[in-house]
Amino acid sequence: MALQEGDFIRLRYTGRVGESIFDTTDEENAKEEGIYNPRAEYGPVTVRLGSHHIIVGLEDELIGKEVGAEGEVDVPPEKGFGAHEDGAVKSVPVTQFREKPQRGMRIEVEGREGVVVDVIGRRAVVDFNHPLAGKTLNYSYAILEKVEEPVEQIKGLIKLFSGRADIGVTIADGTAELELPPAITYDRRWMVWRGTLVREIFENYSDVNDVVMKETISRPAEPEAAPEVVEAEEPAEPAETEETKESEE
Structure with missing residues (x-):
């Protein structure tokens, strides 16, 4: 088909x-x-x-x-x-850069990313068009x-947006539950794209009314106790006998 x-x-x-x-x-x-x-x-x-x-x-x-x-x-x-738009090529004072601009350098100015295509005196010419x-x-x-399968579809979207394949997905009773790995909040890409993911879940699955993101953090395992070391006893001094007395004399 x-x-x-x-x-x-x-x-x-x-x-x-x-x-x-x-x-x-x-x-x-x-x-x-x-x-x-x-x-x-x-x-x-x-x-x-x-x-x-x-x-x-x-x-x-x-x-x-x-x-x-x-x-x-x-x-x-x-x-x-x-199309490549001439209006997206701007002249920017070099004072707006943290380091001295050079041709080919990728930079960010006022939230926009661009490439330095020329440096003339105290100004840099920056192309804010997409490189392609x-x-x-x-x-x-x-x-x-x-x-x-909806679960596999959502897993595919998660990987597409965030690059992650370690998030579990279940759908039941109108709820899509995402099982998040610990410390995922430190993943900047996930934090940027998770809102888009939720929006697309609601748009594509009319029977899903809630999206639950559950992060489970387990108690760390207790370190194993080191085995007790038993010190060997000093050998006892041999008992003094009549024979040892005579030999010493």
């Missing part, structure tokens, strides 16, 4: 600009291209078609395809990262399967 908006699928893909890979679900491809991130979770991703979890141009290509389909698609800027704005992208892809 042809895939349509609302379907969840497991997808493998690699995105290129020219011959250079900029995004991939394949760990070996990432290592070969020099973009490997040891903290990233590689492997197929679960996405919901129609929710723009992937680039619009790739999503449009997948809708109407069958499970098992493989192929390539060229994505124009308007369906990728947009204005570029035609090429994606190769493989649709591995359709994900039907």
Whole structure:
């Protein structure tokens, strides 16, 4: 059956600009291209078609395809990262930087990320466009399967947004419960994206009325007591006998 908006699928893909890979679900491809991130979770991703979890141009290509389909698609800027806008290139005083700006440096100014493209006197020229704005992208892809179970769908969204695969999910009586690992509040990516996750759960599952996030912290195990060391007794002095007296004399 042809895939349509609302379907969840497991997808493998690699995105290129020219011959250079900029995004991939394949760990070996990432290592070969020099973009490997040891903290990233590689492997197929679960996405919901129609929710723009992937680039619009790739999503449009997948809708109407069958499970098992493989192929390539060229994505124009308007369906990728947009056109390169001259108005997003700004001149910024170097006094706004913590360190001396240099060409190619990625910086953040007033909450916006950009790249220094030139330094002229006491001002830096910063391009706030996405690095791939204005570029035609090429994606190769493989649709591995359709994900039907709501629990597996939500686990897929958790991994997509936060990169985590250690959060348990159960759904019962209108409640989706997420079993959180200890210290997850120190995970910045999770804290940023959990609100989006909750919103999508409510949007996609009309029978879920509550989302409960439960973090369980267990009592640390008591350290094992060191085994008691029994000191050996000093050997008793031999009793003095008549024979030992005579030998001493």
